[in-house]
Amino acid sequence: VTVAALRETAAGERRVAIVPEVAKKLHASGVEVMLERGSGAAAGFPDEAYEGVTFEDAATVASRADLLWCLQMPEAGRLGDLRKGSVLIGQLQPHRHAEALRQLAAGGITAFALELLPRTTRAQAMDILSSQAAVAGYRAMLIAATHSPKFFPMLTTAAGTIRPSRVLVIGAGVAGLQAIATARRLGAQVEGYDVRSETREQVQSLGAKFLELGVDAAGEGGYARELSADERAAQQQALAEHLTAIDVVVTTAAVPGRPAPRILTRAMVEGMKPGALVVDLAAESGGNCELTQPGEQVDHGGRTIIGPLNLASGAAFHASQMFARNLQHFSSLLVGEDGLHLDFDDELVARSCVAHDGEVRFGAA
Numbered sequence: 001v002t003v004a005a006l007r008e009t010a011a012g013e014r015r016v017a018i019v020p021e022v023a024k025k026l027h028a029s030g031v032e033v034m035l036e037r038g039s040g041a042a043a044g045f046p047d048e049a050y051e052g053v054t055f056e057d058a059a060t061v062a063s064r065a066d067l068l069w070c071l072q073m074p075e076a077g078r079l080g081d082l083r084k085g086s087v088l089i090g091q092l093q094p095h096r097h098a099e100a101l102r103q104l105a106a107g108g109i110t111a112f113a114l115e116l117l118p119r120t121t122r123a124q125a126m127d128i129l130s131s132q133a134a135v136a137g138y139r140a141m142l143i144a145a146t147h148s149p150k151f152f153p154m155l156t157t158a159a160g161t162i163r164p165s166r167v168l169v170i171g172a173g174v175a176g177l178q179a180i181a182t183a184r185r186l187g188a189q190v191e192g193y194d195v196r197s198e199t200r201e202q203v204q205s206l207g208a209k210f211l212e213l214g215v216d217a218a219g220e221g222g223y224a225r226e227l228s229a230d231e232r233a234a235q236q237q238a239l240a241e242h243l244t245a246i247d248v249v250v251t252t253a254a255v256p257g258r259p260a261p262r263i264l265t266r267a268m269v270e271g272m273k274p275g276a277l278v279v280d281l282a283a284e285s286g287g288n289c290e291l292t293q294p295g296e297q298v299d300h301g302g303r304t305i306i307g308p309l310n311l312a313s314g315a316a317f318h319a320s321q322m323f324a325r326n327l328q329h330f331s332s333l334l335v336g337e338d339g340l341h342l343d344f345d346d347e348l349v350a351r352s353c354v355a356h357d358g359e360v361r362f363g364a365a
């Protein structure tokens with residue numbers, strides 16, 4: 001079996017799907033590993049860092065792969081190089097790539113979008129959403145710290161005492177908890193808020209205070225459900241008041257399959273202190289703040305709103321390492337002693353598959 005990866009070509013994408021550590025393990029287990037030249041350079045993995053890997057040009061790599069690993073859907077022009085019967089695995093964002101899925105299906109390629117994996121205990125080691133969200137939460141808080149005009153920690157200096165920043169993290173899932181942990185390490189006074197009450201203990205175990213707003217909206221599968229109009233109004237009223245004392249807000253709220261919930265209104269931001277900062281991790285899916293512009297930094301009357309995109313790519317070295325391990329675990333489901341073996345009775349295989357046997361298996365298609 002040949003496992004291969006191309007250099008990622010999406011704008012701003014620095015990650016790579018195969019890292020040296022994983023390449024070495026694959027090679028040791030008898031797998032042939034192939035990479036496009038220079039694939040890992042932007043993530044801090046020059047070609048020389050890999051052992052047991054063959055380097056080729058993109059077309060050769062794509063045409064020789066049994067399993068092609070990727071971060072994002074490869075360019076349309078490259079998909080035609082994939083061999084019939086080969087397998088493409090990555091964060092394929094099938095809702096955005098209907099045409100590419102048709103092309104893959106028509107070419108007889110099987111494709112797996114790993115973000116569709118059910119988040120069961122068995123899937124944890126393959127959970128790209130969790131691994132990349134952890135990186136994003138960490139990066140979001142560092143962006144907040146560098147853009148805030150205030151120190152995070154309390155300082156006692158010859159020039160007097162500096163009060164610590166007050167940081168609020170809205171949404172205490174994987175990204176939010178990592179953001180809280182990062183703000184705590186930087187010495188801020190941190191609060192966390194979520195509509196799922198089971199997050200209270202998780203927030204508190206990181207040394208942060210849980211903000212109680214009296215709305216409980218735990219949904220299915222450990223996720224939140226969308227709030228009713230009344231719940232949303234109650235949440236916003238309580239939050240608006242609280243925000244007047246906060247220096248930095250990092251928002252990470254999401255509901256599966258829905259646009260990001262709008263939590264911070266324009267008026268709420270205007271009620272914050274001058275110099276206050278919002279970093280909106282949900283910028284990619286519509287934003288938790290009404291003033292967020294995806295990929296932009298907005299000045300709104302002295303308050304700053306940042307909507308960063310692809311935060312995980314910003315820590316490309318470790319984000320790649322975790323992603324590659326996720327890919328390796330998933331691929332181990334697909335490879336038997338005598339080559340590729342796709343078992344659609346396995347729910348992890350069945351639910352993440354978006355193209356197989358000439359058919360697109362996603363959405364209405």
Ligand code: NAD
Nearest residue numbers: 119120121171172173174194195196222224252253254261
């Ligand atoms: P997510 O990205 O879907 O959402 C982020 C957070 O936003 C969630 O905690 C959600 O409750 C919160 N949220 C939604 N609407 C909100 C609102 N209106 N106001 C405030 N907060 C709101 O979630 P995620 O981080 O991917 O995962 C959520 C949880 O799922 C995790 O914390 C974990 O407990 C669970 N999980 C379990 C496994 C597993 O067991 N294998 C794997 C991954 C995640």
